[in-house]
Amino acid sequence: MYAIYEKRGSQLNLFEDEKEEFIDLNEAEEILRQLRKENPVEYDRIANLRDGIRASKSSTHKGSFVFCEASSPNQEHVKGYQQLFLLDEKGDIISRDVSHILSAIKCTPETIGHIIPKDYNAAIMRVKRLFAEEVKHRQSEFKHTLSSTQAQRYIVRELRITFEVSGDDDEKAQINILEKAFRRSLSFAINRELNRIRRYGSTGKDLIKQLADLYVQHNMRNQSDQQKIQLEDHPIPRIICSEKLV
Numbered sequence: 001m002y003a004i005y006e007k008r009g010s011q012l013n014l015f016e017d018e019k020e021e022f023i024d025l026n027e028a029e030e031i032l033r034q035l036r037k038e039n040p041v042e043y044d045r046i047a048n049l050r051d052g053i054r055a056s057k058s059s060t061h062k063g064s065f066v067f068c069e070a071s072s073p074n075q076e077h078v079k080g081y082q083q084l085f086l087l088d089e090k091g092d093i094i095s096r097d098v099s100h101i102l103s104a105i106k107c108t109p110e111t112i113g114h115i116i117p118k119d120y121n122a123a124i125m126r127v128k129r130l131f132a133e134e135v136k137h138r139q140s141e142f143k144h145t146l147s148s149t150q151a152q153r154y155i156v157r158e159l160r161i162t163f164e165v166s167g168d169d170d171e172k173a174q175i176n177i178l179e180k181a182f183r184r185s186l187s188f189a190i191n192r193e194l195n196r197i198r199r200y201g202s203t204g205k206d207l208i209k210q211l212a213d214l215y216v217q218h219n220m221r222n223q224s225d226q227q228k229i230q231l232e233d234h235p236i237p238r239i240i241c242s243e244k245l246v
């Protein structure tokens with residue numbers, strides 16, 4: 001279980017009392033830096049704890065603590081979206097405030113652990129499911145931030161008009177490929193060319209030819225495939241650690 005340390009005199013100790021003593025994230029990070037400097041063995045032990053570790057201890061707050069994270073399966077070394085949860089005895093979330101939660105889970109090196117209740121996992125998994133829904137929502141918002149520019153909207157509109165009047169199946173297939181490619185988030189150079197095309201009012205077959213040339217020149221097929229992979233690289237929610245507070 002991750003621990004929060006406080007330096008008193010020349011000794012590094014865990015918090016020794018149960019009174020409400022809030023600490024912010026910056027202070028917590030400084031405490032851990034001190035621990036790494038003065039007790040590197042203990043610091044490494046904490047840093048290398050496996051994910052999913054569970055604990056239980058006495059606390060003035062009765063409930064549970066859960067630390068969730070969602071990171072890319074292809075970039076596990078990169079920290080993803082993280083969230084702390086403090087639950088009451090019924091399993092309802094009462095706080096996500098870091099200072100409040102750190103105060104609730106503080107302990108001493110002599111703190112005696114308790115047996116984890118049989119119904120503990122059910123409450124924790126409810127939090128994980130809620131967190132997973134939040135991750136999906138954030139991912140959806142990220143996709144929507146890839147909003148189209150005025151030039152892209154012009155391109156898509158004219159391609160659709162051309163598609164509707166075209167009687168050539170091959171041309172329709174090409175239009176579909178171009179529309180999909182130019183809907184995505186584009187580089188500055190490509191957007192500059194699209195602005196030029198819009199200013200000159202290119203339409204029909206002339207528009208298709210200019211877009212096809214850009215598609216080849218800027219290797220947009222590979223870029224589109226890579227961006228699709230990034231958008232479909234859904235973060236995996238998991239529980240880093242949790243604690244029952246009794």
